[in-house]
Amino acid sequence: MKIKFALFYTLLFSISLLAQTKVKGIITDTNNTPLPYCSIQFNGSIEGTTSDENGGFYIESKETWKELEISFIGFETQIVPLAQRVSYNLKIVLEEETDALDEIIIATGKQPKKNNPAIDILRKIWAQKRKNGLSHFNQYAYKKYQKVEFDLNTIDDKLKEKKIFKGLEFVFKDVDTSSVTGKTFLPVFLNESLAQVYGDNTINKEKEVLIANQNSGFSKDQQLIDYVDDLYAEYNIYDNYLKIFDKSFVSPLSKTGINNYNYVLADSSFIGKKWCYNIIYYPRRQNELTFKGNFWVSDSTYAVKEINLQVVKNANINWVKDVYIEQEFELLNDSIFVLKRDYLLSDFALSKKDKSRGVYGKKTTIYKDYVFNKPLEDESFYDKKVFNPSNDSIYSKSRDFWDKNRLEELNENEKGIYKLIDTLKTVKKFKNINKAVQTMYSGYFEIESLNIDYGPIFSTFGYNDVEGLRVRVGGRTYKSSNDLFRLEAYTAYGLKDKNLKYGFQAKWLLNEKNRFIITGGKKNDIEQIGATLTANTDVLGRSDGSSSLIGTGTNDKLTKINITTLTGEIEPTPNLILKLSANYKTLGSASDSFSLDYNDVNASDGISSNIRQLETVFSMGYYPKRKMSGFGVQREPANTNYTQYFMQVTRGTKDIFNSDFNYTKAQVSLFKLWEIGGLGRLRTSLEMGQTFGEVPLGLLSVAPGNQTYFIFNNTFNLLNFYEFVTDRYASFHLEHNFNGRIFSRIPLLKKTKLRTVIGFKTFLGDISDKNIALNTTGNSFQIPLTAPSQEPYYEYSVGVANIFKILRVDFNFRGNYFDNSEARKFGITAGLRFNF
Structure with missing residues (x-):
């Protein structure tokens, strides 16, 4: 999230209305x-x-x-x-x-x-709302045109005189005034898209087919566009809550609205041929996620004709000074209204002071050419995958095409954006600024002449008790975000152990339609393999606990891992990913104070310290409602609120390539985010697994501990590494963020905009007597093999988020197993969270 925010403050938007x-x-x-x-x-x-x-x-x-x-x-x-x-x-x-x-x-x-005519009208809206809009028809189709724009706002002489704009003064000739806020702004980015939407209410399915897309920016802007599109998710004003910026705002048309808003019947007038009432609404309390504004509603059908919503300034939302929404509805017949135009403007800024500068982000959507009750001949159309290869004409439509098919004509400022960006691309200073922003955004420094990126820069330094200070350098091939082939490599060096580590990986997208990808790689490095439950087949992946700069205790239980892997994956239907991998790895202790010894009748002294193992891994991941940015070999999620189902089966085979063990490990996991209206957001995560067969410690499942002061998802903050070792386990994590609802009710604290976060985590598992016997060698540094089989381990936390808008601090409490060696009863973890 934080690197995406950096782009908001340099690429920017809005529209100028030639006002009288x-x-x-x-x-x-x-x-x-x-x-x-x-x-x-x-x-x-x-x-x-x-x-x-x-x-x-x-x-x-x-x-x-x-x-x-x-x-x-x-x-x-x-x-x-x-x-x-x-x-x-x-x-x-x-x-x-x-x-x-x-x-x-x-x-x-x-x-x-009581006795409020505005609320009487509101009740009639509730009674009639299911008869309004697209839900009235069995099938529907329409054209959808969308503009996403960015502007730098509050343009004054002081800003123009800043050194950063020296040599770029020509950009200010297009400064205009916002019709919503009255502030001056400079439009510098524009993306346009045209699509055809089909829907069938009898089977509850909808599909959007992209016809054309173009933008005024650079090759990596699509990720920004997709991210903004997710922020500005579509919403229905008749719903009880409207999701904007990952927040659930109470709709002024909701049935709970009378508890959150004041309503006033202000006026009545003809809109077209319909007599309509005008109702003003505004919040009953401060610091809650509410709007102010007004709407016009028909006196016969009680369908909303026009509505505007503006987020109040004291709402508990970060980085956004203003949000303004307008929706217009079209009358199809005497009783049916459908959406005609949707306009959303946001003022992103570090401060909410009136004179502070920021970035306007605007999304305008036009809906036209509605067709109803015409079913498609082939209902399977809704399940077929939309294919957009990189050379598709969708992204290269002519100017004449856009002039003829745009559903809303560009104004003079918007037309000037394309010319402005074309000019800026030739200015060296602007290209340098853009490169700096892209580096912060992606974590990689681009070397254009070689089509190579250096990075990730945020992984350059780390520390653990085996390597000491760890220095890492790496890079990747990069021609565009939609490359079909990518090679990544790195090397790292520990100043304490004086050993060189390395890793490399190549990915090739062979079939773009079904996303058939071949991946091969090798890594020779040191890892904290007890920090996660489900192993990552990406050889360049690294656990967060392997090299944290500071920790709660000695971080020496690290493993030398040398792994070679070959993976094939396919996406036969959107968001269903199947993978099959073959891995050969050797594992051994990276520290003299940590033992991976196990009993081995074939060893000369009856004990082996290293594991050699061939594994085949089959995994299946299903991610409904996930949106991805791009269509190359590596894509990035464009949203975060999708459910994740995952299943993985690992088969270890003995004797092939001198492998040591036969076993099968089956694992499943589920992640789900629950929107609970005004009460905030609940995150739940469930993982379960079992290993069949006798295996040494390096192949067992370890409860993921956290020996750092930082917040890491799906870890236990008060467990040490290897405190619990299992061959059968279940793990459950729950975290609820109230989004400021509790603090907003406390008089002395409501102005702080703090947010309460509560969490609960539990782990249940056991380990067989045979696996305990296999791993009991008498080594003084042997890990005690204990599992929470009689009573589930649990811990809970109370956190305060939104401290200085970016800091979250959790207070963690251990619930049981206090007699374990070096057990921590209480701990504090913190993390930076760039959330709205």
């Missing part, structure tokens, strides 16, 4: 107290907005208007003349109504839930 009327100001009462959530409209129109928490507002229109209408419950409505087309720094003072109820005037604008 612009008004910016503040609304107060007669005591000069700012009035939040006032209704502001151009008099005689339905174009409007609401004031923010500080009474400030900005409103803009393509038309020319002469008056503003300002209204707020408990105050007299005021008509404000506009002397000129652009009016900034207006101060509007509202006077209290003489017959207004005292509790409404004084009590922060809270509205009654």
